Amino acid sequence: MTAAKAEPKLERTNPSDQMAAARAAAKEPCLQVLWELARTYQAFITYDEENIRKLGLTLPQFDVIATLGNTPGMTMNVLAEKTLVTKGTLTGIVDRLEKKGLVRREVPPEDRRCFVIVLTPEGERVFEEVFPNHIAYLKQRFDRLQPQEAQEILASLQRLREIF
Template sequence: MNFLPTLRSLVSAYQAFEHYSAPDLKGLGLTMTQFDVIATLGNQPPMTCKELGEKTLVTKGTLTGVLERLQTKGILERKMNPEDARSQMIGLTDAGQKLFERVFPAHLQHLEKAFEKLSPKQLKEVQESLNLLKDIF
């Protein structure tokens, strides 16, 4: 059970990230999940719900509700998939793309303030360690 301190550090790091990131997104009028979806769809061609789920950090059950709320706000649209009538293509509306162009760079600037405290070498080491953890699971 010598992995428990590592597990605690991992969870604490993610909680600290959320604590730093979420208020900035709230100030931009979004939740972390909404931002994740908008950031994934921004400057991209429409994609299926399955593809979107694979590219975001959002679970399938949560994704459905988030997509419905974003569609109601006029931020995204769903169209029938011409290659498979059983699925829909999801993309940003013009208003959604404008929102992406406003909030994405603003939030990245906010995050950069924290990450710039690490050297390029430290950033690479953190990335490699996180990839190693991902791969073992």
């Protein structure tokens, strides 16, 4: 039997106690970490998306193409896990990429109940052109970090993910 996590109990208190609790909560160090993490992510997405749009793709489309590149294809479930996109959203993204002629759905002979999303030859060409270009674009910023700084950030982010 595992111990259940203790969840904070919300108790009814008077308004002045609630205000004091709200002020104290606003000063918690974890809040600063969360705000900085959110601001960093927003800054990255803004930078990232600018280049991807110039390449003629949306962020989710690029994510799918980059994830499928150098693979024989993936089921929607695996693709959703690897791209961190919900299956419902992924269906629309795949539909649009299919209309652009960059991916196709294939039914594998060993399991006719599902299908695999694969890059078309044009999708492969786009991947081979766009992916290295975009990595070089991102590398311009990441090269501003010393190798030790990059390792420390990586370790900190991994640790943060572990606690959740």
